Amino acid sequence: MSLLARRLFGVVPTLLGVVVVTFVLTRLLPGDPAAFFANSPTADAATIAAIRQKLGLDLPLWQQFLLYLGALLRGDLGQSIVTGQPVAADLLRLLPASAELTLAAFAMAVLVAVPLGMAAALRRGSLPDHLCRLLGTAGVSLPTFVSGLLLIHLFYYRFGIAPEPIGRIDPFAIPPPAMTGFFLADTLLAGDLRGFAAAARQIVLPAVTMALFAIAPLARVTRASMLGVLGSDFIRAARANGLRRRKIVLSYALRNALLPIVTTLGMIFSGMLGANVLVERVFAWPGVGSYALDALVGLDYAPVQGFVLVMAGLFIGVNLLVDLACAAIDPRARLLSDA
Amino acid sequence: MGSPLNLAAVAMLAVLLGCAAAGPWLVSHDPIATNTAMALRPPSAAHWFGTDQLGRDVFSRVVAAARLDLAIAFAAVSLSLVPGAVLGAAMGYFRGRLDAIGGRATDVLMAFPLFVLAMAMVAALGNSVSSVVCATAVINLPFYIRLARAEAAIRRDLGYIEAARAGGSSHARILRVFVLPNIMPALVVQASVNLGWAVLNTAGLSFIGLGVRAPAPEWGIMVAEGAQFVLSGRWWIAGFPGLALMLAVLCFNLLGDALRDVADPRARV
Numbered sequence: 378m379s380l381l382a383r384r385l386f387g388v389v390p391t392l393l394g395v396v397v398v399t400f401v402l403t404r405l406l407p408g409d410p411a412a413f414f415a416n417s418p419t420a421d422a423a424t425i426a427a428i429r430q431k432l433g434l435d436l437p438l439w440q441q442f443l444l445y446l447g448a449l450l451r452g453d454l455g456q457s458i459v460t461g462q463p464v465a466a467d468l469l470r471l472l473p474a475s476a477e478l479t480l481a482a483f484a485m486a487v488l489v490a491v492p493l494g495m496a497a498a499l500r501r502g503s504l505p506d507h508l509c510r511l512l513g514t515a516g517v518s519l520p521t522f523v524s525g526l527l528l529i530h531l532f533y534y535r536f537g538i539a540p541e542p543i544g545r546i547d548p549f550a551i552p553p554p555a556m557t558g559f560f561l562a563d564t565l566l567a568g569d570l571r572g573f574a575a576a577a578r579q580i581v582l583p584a585v586t587m588a589l590f591a592i593a594p595l596a597r598v599t600r601a602s603m604l605g606v607l608g609s610d611f612i613r614a615a616r617a618n619g620l621r622r623r624k625i626v627l628s629y630a631l632r633n634a635l636l637p638i639v640t641t642l643g644m645i646f647s648g649m650l651g652a653n654v655l656v657e658r659v660f661a662w663p664g665v666g667s668y669a670l671d672a673l674v675g676l677d678y679a680p681v682q683g684f685v686l687v688m689a690g691l692f693i694g695v696n697l698l699v700d701l702a703c704a705a706i707d708p709r710a711r712l713l714s715d716a
Numbered sequence: 717m718g719s720p721l722n723l724a725a726v727a728m729l730a731v732l733l734g735c736a737a738a739g740p741w742l743v744s745h746d747p748i749a750t751n752t753a754m755a756l757r758p759p760s761a762a763h764w765f766g767t768d769q770l771g772r773d774v775f776s777r778v779v780a781a782a783r784l785d786l787a788i789a790f791a792a793v794s795l796s797l798v799p800g801a802v803l804g805a806a807m808g809y810f811r812g813r814l815d816a817i818g819g820r821a822t823d824v825l826m827a828f829p830l831f832v833l834a835m836a837m838v839a840a841l842g843n844s845v846s847s848v849v850c851a852t853a854v855i856n857l858p859f860y861i862r863l864a865r866a867e868a869a870i871r872r873d874l875g876y877i878e879a880a881r882a883g884g885s886s887h888a889r890i891l892r893v894f895v896l897p898n899i900m901p902a903l904v905v906q907a908s909v910n911l912g913w914a915v916l917n918t919a920g921l922s923f924i925g926l927g928v929r930a931p932a933p934e935w936g937i938m939v940a941e942g943a944q945f946v947l948s949g950r951w952w953i954a955g956f957p958g959l960a961l962m963l964a965v966l967c968f969n970l971l972g973d974a975l976r977d978v979a980d981p982r983a984r985v
Contacts, residue, residue, distance in 0.1 A: 390820060391820075391823050391824055391827050391889075392827075392829070394820065394821075394823070394824030395824060395827050395828065398824060398825075398828075402836045402837060402840040403836070403840065403908045405841065406838035459973065496904065514966065514969060514973070515966060515971060517969060518911075518912065518962050518963075518964055518965040518966035518969055520916055520919060520920065520923075520939075520961055520962065520965070521920075522920065522923050522936075522939060522940075522943075522958075523939060523958035523961060523962060524945055524953070525948045526939065526942075526954050526955075526958065527955075527958070529946055529947065530946050530949070530951045530955075532947070533947070534947065534948070534949045534951075535949075541947070542947075594808075611745075631831070647829045647830065648829070648830075648831075650829035650831075650832060651829040651830055651831025651832050652831070654831065654832070654835065654924060655831075655920055655923060655924065658923070658924055659943065669835075670924055670925075673835070673839050673926075681836060681839060684832070685828070685832055685833070685835075685836045686827050689827050689828045689829070689832075692827060692828065692829050693827050696827075714777070
């Protein structure tokens with residue numbers, strides 16, 4: 378396990394760097410937080426000074442950083458001025474909405490892109506191949522906020538089959554009892570099939586919007602990687618030995634082609650965390666992205682800091698998972714055993 | 717290189733650059749002059765792309781916006797290409813402590829989801845166009861550093877570099893005359909793909925209200941302004957700038973792919 382431990386340990390300096398960058402960035406934010414907390418721009422200088430002292434804003438920057446780091450270790454991300462709540466609580470409350478959307482989009486992208494890329498590699502010049510290449514170039518050019526609006530125009534306005542893009546559920550409906558925070562899972566757990574259908578109808582368009590931009594690079598990499606593997610000697614040997622096509626494709630070729638696909642999944646996840654902000658904006662989705670945007674507009678620095686940190690933390694975690702998956706797929710990477 | 721798709725991309729680039737250079741003189745209407753009597757008209761012969769909520773001609777605005785969007789993208793890409801190339805080449809050539817520190821720094825930058833980092837940077841540096849340029853340059857920097865480092869590291873022990881060293885060239889001269897020109901083709905390919913990202917990034921930032929401000933014609937802002945009218949079926953206000961944005965990004969992506977095929981025929985997929 379020593380290499381795995383080393384990999385885990387290697388995350389520490391990166392995390393520390395991320396915390397430093399976030400700290401520096403948000404200290405540069407315009408606007409004096411103390412003036413905000415004093416709740417009036419005309420508050421007298423003594424009040425503002427008192428609040429600055431209370432918030433630790435009068436200390437030298439390095440002391441502020443240490444205080445911040447200490448608070449961070451206790452799970453304290455500061456207080457939001459806009460909502461008046463602790464940022465950590467706000468983020469925890471809103472994270473399931475974003476996570477549900479991201480995971481739904483991620484699942485959609487993988488389910489479409491990997492089979493499409495495989496089909497394209499298996500039958501070069503066929504319809505799936507052309508589709509894959511078209512998607513690969515056009516898909517990455519599609520800004521998520523434009524494709525989202527296009528889908529709204531078509532499916533809400535033109536065909537009238539999608540609900541109004543105003544969040545996770547109909548504003549007059551009662552949210553399901555919170556168990557997981559995922560409306561799709563919660564409604565099912567409560568046995569509320571109509572609620573499930575309603576939640577699903579709301580999530581389809583934003584999830585498709587996000588999936589659209591993820592499908593392109595994934596299908597492209599799958600196709601290229603499968604093509605490389607399918608041309609190698611061991612596939613020819615397997616074919617010459619009369620193995621079944623299904624076995625060759627799924628357990629010989631796909632398994633060997635998986636490494637670049639998994640690495641791309643990690644990159645796509647990063648893109649999705651960024652796209653979240655835009656997609657949530659288009660569909661009025663009440664997730665962490667919308668929260669951070671509202672805070673940004675209100676010059677409320679603690680939520681922005683918290684949001685950036687959580688996103689970076691998630692991304693670092695995903696990259697670790699990707700590394701572990703790569704080790705599991707390719708034993709030569711020897712991440713798990715110390716050979 | 718001569719495939720019809722690539723030719724189309726080159727033609728598209730010419731149109732884009734033409735719009736950016738001469739846009740304001742090409743169009744029939746002033747892109748920021750409002751005329752509320754003519755607000756929200758669908759596309760017609762007088763207004764090819766219709767008019768927006770303030771009666772401004774969408775076609776004129778879409779054409780005029782090319783200048784700002786392309787200027788930001790080109791500025792951001794050159795701002796990340798040049799320092800990235802020099803820093804990365806030095807890291808790959810000297811190795812040692814510089815490489816270790818630089819590598820750490822790029823790791824930290826790449827640990828952020830890029831758009832989120834750009835958002836935080838624009839918010840921190842002040843809501844202006846120059847902040848968008850800076851933020852876009854910084855989020856692309858790690859890619860150039862890594863690429864330049866890898867390319868320089870391959871070459872540092874090759875014969876011609878060793879010969880230059882034996883001939884008494886200084887490190888600075890070796891980097892400038894022998895390393896950098898040789899790693900440039902790979903970096904230029906990366907830059908042309910990056911131009912597409914930079915346009916997307918800029919438009920995305922202004923869509924959420926960061927960077928470029930109204931009433932300046934810019935594709936991202938125009939889409940944001942038109943977004944509320946999509947619900948009532950007035951698609952043209954957001955639709956045409958969105959289309960222009962998509963075509964611009966597509967154009968840069970196609971050119972990047974074509975250049976990659978020329979620079980490295982083995983990587984063709």
